[in-house]
Amino acid sequence: MKSLDISEYMTQLGTRARAASRAIARADDTAKSGALRAIARGLQANRDALIAANAIDLARARDNGLEPAMLDRLKLDDKALSRMIEGLTQIAGMPDPIGEITEVKIRPNGMRVGRMRVPLGVIGIIYESRPNVTIDAAALCLKSGNATILRGGSEAIESNVALGAVIRAGLEEAGLPSDAIQVIETTDRAAVGALVTATEYVDVIVPRGGKRLIARLTEEARVPLIKHLDGNCHVYVDSAADLAQAHTIALNAKTYRFGICGAMETLLVHQSVVTDFLPKLAAELRAREVELRGCERTRALLPDAAVATQEDWFTEYAAPVLAIKVVDSLDEAIDHIEYYGSHHTDSIVTDSVTHARRFQREVDSASVLVNLPTCFADGFEYGLGAEIGISTNKLHARGPVGLEGLTTLKWVLDGEGQQRG
Numbered sequence: 464m465k466s467l468d469i470s471e472y473m474t475q476l477g478t479r480a481r482a483a484s485r486a487i488a489r490a491d492d493t494a495k496s497g498a499l500r501a502i503a504r505g506l507q508a509n510r511d512a513l514i515a516a517n518a519i520d521l522a523r524a525r526d527n528g529l530e531p532a533m534l535d536r537l538k539l540d541d542k543a544l545s546r547m548i549e550g551l552t553q554i555a556g557m558p559d560p561i562g563e564i565t566e567v568k569i570r571p572n573g574m575r576v577g578r579m580r581v582p583l584g585v586i587g588i589i590y591e592s593r594p595n596v597t598i599d600a601a602a603l604c605l606k607s608g609n610a611t612i613l614r615g616g617s618e619a620i621e622s623n624v625a626l627g628a629v630i631r632a633g634l635e636e637a638g639l640p641s642d643a644i645q646v647i648e649t650t651d652r653a654a655v656g657a658l659v660t661a662t663e664y665v666d667v668i669v670p671r672g673g674k675r676l677i678a679r680l681t682e683e684a685r686v687p688l689i690k691h692l693d694g695n696c697h698v699y700v701d702s703a704a705d706l707a708q709a710h711t712i713a714l715n716a717k718t719y720r721f722g723i724c725g726a727m728e729t730l731l732v733h734q735s736v737v738t739d740f741l742p743k744l745a746a747e748l749r750a751r752e753v754e755l756r757g758c759e760r761t762r763a764l765l766p767d768a769a770v771a772t773q774e775d776w777f778t779e780y781a782a783p784v785l786a787i788k789v790v791d792s793l794d795e796a797i798d799h800i801e802y803y804g805s806h807h808t809d810s811i812v813t814d815s816v817t818h819a820r821r822f823q824r825e826v827d828s829a830s831v832l833v834n835l836p837t838c839f840a841d842g843f844e845y846g847l848g849a850e851i852g853i854s855t856n857k858l859h860a861r862g863p864v865g866l867e868g869l870t871t872l873k874w875v876l877d878g879e880g881q882q883r884g
């Protein structure tokens with residue numbers, strides 16, 4: 464498509480999404496959950512075709528030299544499809560958040576003032592080459608009464624177009640407008656530019672991505688953003704840590720899945736425990752083929768670790784690489800995280816309640832964990848049922864965003880003709 468065509472194409476998508484958003488906002492839970500279950504059946508019935516579409520993406524990505532952790536994200540196999548089907552079924556069974564009225568207060572004049580939960584409207588989602596997100600995001604937006612325009616990573620285009628067809632069929636089967644969930648069927652990044660400036664048609668953009676995406680959105684976006692950005696996550700092993708626990712936490716935080724945004728990228732270790740702690744952990748990480756990069760004091764203990772540069776402290780590797788720094792105090796650990804981190808998810812390992820609470824108060828991240836690996840940063844793990852991602856915004860929604868984060872509250876007032884003044 465030429466740029467002019469892209470602009471026209473995006474206007475059509477936007478117009479249709481805006482129209483469909485009204486129908487979705489007033490749809491009852493029977494229709495919305497019925498559509499989710501129909502989409503789940505569609506995935507089941509189209510397993511082979513979906514896996515075949517994904518195989519085209521995977522082959523192209525391999526030819527282009529995509530790294531193993533990224534190929535893992537891109538892969539759509541039977542197991543991934545089963546998880547997506549389960550996710551749809553779970554979201555279908557969750558209570559409908561829309562229309563609930565809470566916090567009702569009766570004013571002295573008898574007027575009742577409350578708050579009603581309503582959808583945001585049309586949500587544009589820009590996300591990485593991870594086909595399961597197409598289904599997760601579509602399902603959460605639908606259940607929360609929003610229309611959605613989905614722009615997945617270009618490596619996943621065949622998978623996403625195939626998933627889009629299944630979604631459309633499921634919506635139609637349930638009697639809902641198929642334009643409620645639309646997949647952008649071009650990888651031209653001009654479509655991203657059009658989406659983030661389409662204030663007429665789009666109410667909110669959820670960008671899930673790294674530094675390249677942030678740079679563009681900071682320049683161009685005019686639609687409000689709920690940023691789901693990079694996770695440069697830390698684990699700090701405190702002077703008062705249980706070292707056996709610290710070992711399993713650090714290992715899990717790094718190796719659970721290298722590509723997820725909640726993976727640990729820098730390990731900070733208090734100097735008083737480093738000799739007892741680090742060599743054993745390093746041996747285990749190396750056995751799992753994790754490349755280590757360290758500060759001078761780390762390298763004194765681990766001579767084959769590479770030198771960590773200033774850039775390493777800022778880097779989200781999303782790969783089997785770990786930066787390690789020895790620190791002299793809790794303050795130094797907190798300062799490091801504040802300066803180099805991305806305010807996503809950070810963790811302290813300590814048996815000191817005082818240190819734990821200081822860390823939780825002072826580290827300015829969306830999730831601050833004590834004695835837990837950072838890879839727990841996930842809406843399902845937090846009990847939200849599912850997540851659209853991890854918001855690194857401070858406003859509207861912070862941390863894992865589930866159904867509630869995709870809604871807003873309006874004031875609703877009931878009276879009997881009371882007069883002001």
Ligand SMILES: NC(=O)C1=CN([C@@H]2O[C@H](COP(=O)(O)OP(=O)(O)OC[C@H]3O[C@@H](n4cnc5c(N)ncnc54)[C@H](OP(=O)(O)O)[C@@H]3O)[C@@H](O)[C@H]2O)C=CC1
Pocket residue numbers: 589590591592614615616617618650652655656671672673674675676677679690691692693694723724779781851852853854855
């Ligand atoms: N906080 C959270 O919930 C999440 C955060 N992430 C973060 O995402 C990153 C990993 O994903 P990765 O795929 O590398 O991220 P990218 O930022 O490279 O890509 C994400 C999406 O943004 C698009 N994009 C990137 N740059 C531009 C641009 N200049 N103009 C238009 N579109 C653009 C990509 O499209 P294209 O395919 O064309 O490059 C893709 O659709 C990590 O930093 C990770 O932490 C990922 C998931 C969830």
Ligand SMILES: N[C@@H](CCC(=O)OP(=O)(O)O)C(=O)O
Pocket residue numbers: 536591593722723724725838840841842850852
């Ligand atoms: N929070 C989820 C997803 C995280 C995520 O999307 O990560 P990424 O692999 O960067 O796309 C999880 O932990 O599985």
